[in-house]
Amino acid sequence: MNTVEYLKLGWCELCLNVADLERSLGFYRKLGFNEIEVATDEGWAVLEHANLVLALYRGHIKENLINFRGGDVFKIAEELKSSGLELADEAHIEEDGSAGFTIRDPDGNAIYFNTHPGEGEV
Amino acid sequence: MNTVEYLKLGWCELCLNVADLERSLGFYRKLGFNEIEVATDEGWAVLEHANLVLALYRGHIKENLINFRGGDVFKIAEELKSSGLELADEAHIEEDGSAGFTIRDPDGNAIYFNTHPGEGEV
Structure with a gap:
């Protein structure tokens, strides 16, 4: 660990550009992810497991993103x-x-x- | 939140396949990431910021990975x-x-x- 005072970037969500939201939700549910918020009609969902916050987007982003919020x-x-x-x-x-x-x-x-x-x- | 008891996958590190470890370390240091462990001679480093644990690998992995440990x-x-x-x-x-x-x-x-x-x- 260093002791540099760091920028407060916010918390991190890993955003995945998915082709089929329901299919991806089914997969990550089987992996045991918890749902934080799901808006399938809007094409997105936020899940979590341990320290990973995973946001699934269909039609909103062009590539996977490291997102600080x-x-x-x-x-x-x-x-x-x-x-x-x-x-x-x-x-x-x-x-x-x-x-x-x-x-x-x-x-x-x-x-x-x-x-x-x-x-x-x- | 749902109440399904989830699999204990471990904690998550996002692993990036980097072309130049020192260059990537310089970048993420400027973003304010803290160093957890750096082994430049072995071509890897683990950094963190907020809930994101970021592992940088040069020559160890073929693609970026979501890694549960x-x-x-x-x-x-x-x-x-x-x-x-x-x-x-x-x-x-x-x-x-x-x-x-x-x-x-x-x-x-x-x-x-x-x-x-x-x-x-x-």
Whole structure:
């Protein structure tokens, strides 16, 4: 463990782009995941097992995402830019009113920061 | 929340197949991840931020993995097969003495169960 005070990115959800939500739900239920929230009519579900929060999306995302939620998105974007990192897009307000931006790690994995109004900083 | 008693899969690490470990470490350090264990000479590092445990591997894995660790791997494999799921490989002892098997979700994402001797069930 190092002792650097770290950015509060929020909590993490792993978001999977699924082709068939019911099929994926059936699979992860068999693995013993607990359902946190399921909105099959809207094409998404959030499940959990141990420390993994898994969000399944059909038709909402183009690729799997590491998603941090609940942080101060605009502040995080500024701090990452100050440290020399390049964002994939600028922090902005999404159509649903949440704040968001994306950054890619050196191998191209997408990390999406997204916080809805009322989602507190953790 | 449902009340189904769930399988104890262990805790989850997201494993990323990275091309350049130092470069990836530099990136995730800037994001404020804490180092749990770093073995650059062996080509791997484990970091964490909030509920995300992130393992970076150079030359060890062929693709990104959802990795559950610490569970009873052979028991989990049997229970998943009993529930009608097909494993990508049978539970086996790896070269390093750990127990492991892989299953793929309906979209092809690899979920790897792996427990080393002495890693307790959570």
